[in-house]
Amino acid sequence: MTFFDELAETEGDEEFKAWLSKMIDVKQEIVEFVASRREGNEIGEFDSYRKGSFNLSLVVRFSNGPKAVIRFPKPGHTATCLRDEKVRNEVNFISCLMELTTIPVPRVVSWGTTEESPQLLGPFMIMDYIDGTSLATILKQPTDSEKDEVILVTDVDEMVLDGIYEQLADYMLQLARLDFSLIGAIAKHSSTDKWTVDQRPLTYNMNELATVVSNYPTEGFPTVPFTSAKTYLHALADEHLIHLRTQRNLAADPEDARKRFIARHRFKQLVSRYCPDDTDTGPFKPFCDDLQPTNMLVDPDTLRITAVLDFEFTNSQPSQFAYDPPWWLLLLGPDMWLENHSMEEFTNRYIPRMEQFLRALERVEATQESRGGRRDNVRLSEEMRDSWATGRFWFDYGIRKSFDVDAVYWAALHREGDDDFLRNEMKEEMETFVEMKMEQLKAYDAECRERFS
Known part of the structure; x- marks a missing residue:
């Protein structure tokens, strides 16, 4: 089970609420700011808000011309120390996609840092507003409330899904064909005018x-x-270990602490098993943790994808991440299946959809090759099949997610006898660690009682 730090979450929520109140107060100033950044000097009017996990957007309409949307990272939900960097990286990558691929992305009209924003609200992106329906809305099982799990509908139309999968397979194939020599944030080099990497990778997990x-x-x-x-x-494995020691309420009891200790130390040991030597020094590939139907818009009549949104925390990453089958094929992620359902339920529903997606990818690969397109030395469909067959899919998923790494290890990667070394050779260290976690939990619980009573 995943435990979050309620004290940190509460502090973040309070920071966001204070910021939101300020944003509402200066709504008209924001509208005028958006208008000033567009060509034509039109007068804008407030249209609506759009809320995401990490961002809040304000839509502005104009008497002539398309709507615009200004998007701010939400303080408290995006770390203050990372917000400017996050926006800069995303703007750069969207520009890269527009130049090097046919993936439909919104045009960035203007962007800036916190210092350039109205009332210092934070770094911003002003983009063309794109109409469409969320792809997840089209594909999800009907729910009674917004709090219900978003899961792929069980009686989905196979032909509809084939058409959507072929579009997404094409996008993933285009991304997998972009090569970079380093792991990190992607930007255009000023002197060479080429897309390259010269900054650290800023990841979803770091922000969490x-x-x-x-x-x-x-x-x-x-x-x-x-x-x-x-x-x-x-x-990344070290991030998991630091997280293990830092979050005071991560382990609920001594046995839970031992299991998390074993899982995270084993993940570090598994790097040599799941990272091929022939790809260790590149080329590296663009990878977006959040490339999923929730962040895609479609024309509800044609089911053509009109926009792919939210490329925050996208970096050049080890190629094996790009070579994994999509984790989002059931809409609900593997971590939530493991927490709320079971591995058996996940695989029973995931494998048929994975096979359907891979067949769609094979069709796209074959069509492109028959038209004289690029014949890749590495076929993406074959790499994805290998990822699933070897368990690399699970390693890659867990290594990116500090809050899910324990569940992934015990459900998918643990083998009988694998942890004997840790239990025997590191027993003293583990028991000292368990004592520390229980002392941390005691202090944390006392602080919560004081904070929330």
Whole structure:
């Protein structure tokens, strides 16, 4: 089970509410700011708000011309120390996609840092507003309330899904064909006019640790790009271990603490098993943790995808991440299936959809090759099949997610006898760790009682 730091979450929610109140107060100033950043000097009017997990957007309509949307990262839900960097990285990557791919993305009209924003609300992106229906809305099982799980409808139309999968397979194939020599944020080099990497990778997991774990040592985050996949994966495994020691309420009891200790140390040991030597030094591929139907718009009549949104925390990453079958094929992620359902239920429903997606990908690959398109040395469909067959899918998923790594290890990667070394050779260290976690939990519970009573 995943435990969050309620104290950190509450602090973040309070920070966001204070910021939201300020944003509402200066709504008209924001509308005028958006209008001033567009061509034509039109007068804008407030249209609506759009809320996401990490961002809040304000839509502005004009008497002539399309609507515009200004998007701000939400303080408290995006770490203050990361917000400017997050927006800059996303703007750069959207520009890269517009230049190098046919993936439909919204045009960025203007963007800026916190210092350039109205009332110092934060870094911003002003984009063309794109009409459409969320792809997840089209594909999900009907629910009674917004709090219900978003799961792929069980009686989905196979032909409809084939058409959607072929579009998404094409996008993933285009991304997998972009090569970079380093692991990190993607930007255009000013002197060469080429897309390259010269900044550290800023990831979804880093933001989670910085916002929902009290006192996580963010000064320990990477500061430069990585040249080696193995070195990078070891750094991710170290994030899990630091998280294990830092979040005071992560372990509910001594046995839970032992299982998390074993899982996270084993993940570090598994890097050598799941990171191929021939891809250790690249080329590396663009990877977006949040590339999923929730962040895609479709024309409800034609079911053509009109926009792919939210490329925040996208970086050049080890190629094996791009070579995994999509984790979102059931809409609800594997982590939530493991927490609320079971591995058996997940695989029983996931494997048929994975096979359907891979057949769609094979059709796209074959069509492109028959038209004289690029014949890849590495076929993406074959790599995805290998990822699932070897269990690399699960390793790659867990290594990116500090809050899910334990469940992934015990459900998918643990083998009988694998942890004997840890239980025997590191027994003293583990028991000392367990004592520390129980003392942390005691202090945390006392602080919660004082804070929430």
